[in-house]
Amino acid sequence: MPPSLILLPGWGLGSAPLVPLAEALAGHFQVHIEALPAFEPADIEHCLAALDEALPRSAWLAGWSLGGMLAALLAARRGADCPGLLTLASNARFTASEAWPTAMPAATFAAFREAYELNPAATLKRFAMLCSQGAADARGLSRRLLAQADGADSLAGLELLAALDTRQALQSFVGPQLHLFATDDALVPVAAAAAIERLQPAAEVRRVDGASHALVVEQVSELAAVIARFVEART
Template sequence: MIGKALYPSLASSPSDPIVLLHGWGFDRASMASLVEPLRALADVWCLDLPGFGESTPVEYRADVLADCLAEHLPPRAVLIGWSLGGVLAVDYAARYPERVTALATLATNARFVVSDTWPEAMAPDVNLAFNRGFACAPAATVKRFCALAAQGGREARPLARTLQQMSCPLAEPRADCWSEALEYLASRDMRKALAELTVPRLHLFGEADALVPVSAGPAVAGLAPSAHIEVVAGAGHALHLDRPDFVAARLQTFVREAGNNSLDKHWVARSFSRAAGSYDASARLQRQVGERLLSELPPEVETALDLGSGTGLFLGPLRERSGATTLVALDLAEGMLKHARRAGRAADAWVCGDAESLPLAAESIDLVFSSLAIQWCERLERLASELHRVLRPGGRLCLATLGEGTLAELQAAWQVVDGYVHVNRFVPPERLLEALAQAGFNQIQVEQERCVLYCDSLRALSSELKGLGAHNVNTGRPRGLTGRHRLAALEQAYERYRNDQGLPVTYQVAYVTATWGGV
């Protein structure tokens, strides 16, 4: 059993739930300073770690602890862990990456005890003395630990008293579990997990932490260059209590940014670059949608942009039907652009860039043509603002994108198998229309179409999606190989949709046109 308290979100459109995991010697009440600030964004779950507070003791082993948390946590969540809670959060994210939206740790080292290859930690003799002290005099050792956790803070003595009041009552058999937790902290080496995790991450360290040296921050940064590493000035080990307003504000910013970037753009680019050679042969839907979108083009434009040009399938028809004298091909995947050039597709400029941060001059484009590319953008306000910036007054947008309900059969089949997210999330077209209107576009029109293709088998569908590079690129996507039994279960679940034409594959396509609002 896991003790927990749930605090409902105050936000009108909440993000994934936020789970708070406390440190050694305490329970969920020690994380209370973060609850109200984070409720502004999402539901907040405060948990008692196994053996602490109201939770039942379990064996302190990484896999056991992760599986225990998995039984009690929501299907997807942002994890925020302090010290021991941070270690559990990393172990959970490593074992269940598909269930973690983002990860933040407070005063959590990659190793808590020094090794030959990790000097930025507690000396082994100090750790051993502390653990032996707890075995002999647990209450006195907990009191000492509270003093160490408060040490270095701006008001160390009052905070030490507060921490003593927050510490859990200690009684058998919990003392044995607490000892196991100390051994777990001393033995865990999270360097491999920190180096391999792909979820958005924030690691906060206290400037004057007496238990985790501040030098651990740069060392962790060396393991995980994509993570955000920050030092909280004037804070000791209990940095969320030393500097509650600062830490809460930083966590709010992190959660907002992580929620707005749940697509891993690095993997989007890498996946499509790898698929460049097989893309055209698999592009049944792409050809159909692109041809339809070409019919919406205005005639006689000077400069046209193919946004998400891929292998350049539509560069020739785009120039022919728009009459563009200058044609720009832009794609996030460098491999796609290289393939298009080798294939002889003609453009006047080749640009590798992100639609949410266009490397183009303001008011330099007359027409933006984009077929099945912007579904890989989630910061729609940023996207719309960039489109408005680069278009000239009177410029035209012609976009096709995918919406909710795309690959519905595949997603439903996976839900039968394991309930995890295996299919890319697609936002409702209404969100894009709102973003375009806010950016200053007018004459905005949308037409939605349900397009159903058919495949002979699940294997054929998987091969087609792989050929397109359309893997699941959400952060938290499942890692590793899918087992034979799970694939068999998936195939069986998908077969219930079969009809005379084969296995249906549904796509919800939205065709959007708009003009620059300056006319």
Template sequence: MNDCLVLLPGWGVAPAVLQPLVDSVRLRMPELEVRLVALPIDSGSEPEHWLDTLEAQIPHNTWLGGWSLGGMLATALAARRGSSCLGLFTFAANPRFVAHPDWPQAMPEETFSAFYQGCIQDSAATLKRFSLLCAQGCPGGRAISRQLAAYYQQQTADEYLSGLEVLAKLDNRSCLADIKAPQLHVLAAQDALVPAGAAQRIAGLTSKAEVHLMESAGHAALIEQPEVLAGFLTAFLRRTHP
């Protein structure tokens, strides 16, 4: 297999947060090229502008993937690219991050609004809260939140807010059904940001996707259990593109 997998990080963090996963994947599939791409934080607050920037940065005919917001953007880009996307992988990525009456398996709108307002008032405190929420459900707990803090990307308050706005505006429910390429979506059973119930709903949106739920794992499981996630990913790649 001589293909390329491009991975995108989550909100507020640098691509290096994905390096433990990349290292685990490379141990299993040294023939696979894996690239990390940063989120386009200087592209405003409209998802289409972020996707335009990623479209220009990421070669066609690659596998696309990402964690959380990165996974949501990878999903939207995969739908946009059609046959020039080889496949899609996401971890802890909800098709819709903020809850809606017809998609309650997401963060309640009032919780997201409070998080957004907190970022306006004190982005540093909000990032700390974000780290704690990501680590919730991970056996490592606070140690994982401290590790995640080391990956914070230096951004202005406006850039953090723009990322949150993109997170709130993205709705990939129709995208999942449109994507013809193989899909793997892995969620965490103890995730404090993406409810585990989203896994069943994702499976109901498309018959073309594999959906797995990692037990005893939270939103930041890619830091704590990269080898488990790499196992899901590499097995999927070999099944769908031997």
């Protein structure tokens, strides 16, 4: 029986961006996209408990952006019950701190949060553009992401994103880890790849050339091939 793989989406755009990747991986795994639970303001324990209850214990955990951060925390929570962790354009911290500077400046995030609170629809449109920035067809990709958006684009989700810190989880999880970063990502700096390598030397970290934050839509075949090789070598 093929291994089970759970994909967790990012903030704001829902599960649709992960559908092409799930379809590309279906020949290798039993793939399921799990929608993120309803967020409570900065209540990570509630979110993790909901995911832990909903997801099979023997599944590889994978996620895009916020979903990758949640997958990392859940993998560390499950320990030996999780066979492996995959993250896609996902940082250990989404907002920068003195101890983790390779992330979005806190002031930039605060301005985005304020804009979302004032005008969610316009800010979500801007978010789709930022996800696509660096892609070969950034405008087309942005329109596609926005047209398919079905996600929990909530203020509580943004606050959770700002609060998350997965550094300890990445260090403590002893199972195989693969972290993929996009070289032209406008939301997660590619310099975070080197920081993750230093944080967890046992992990495999790769940079996807010429890709935006929306690499899960932009480079589906390439990602599916890398993920399949990595998991199949470890199962």
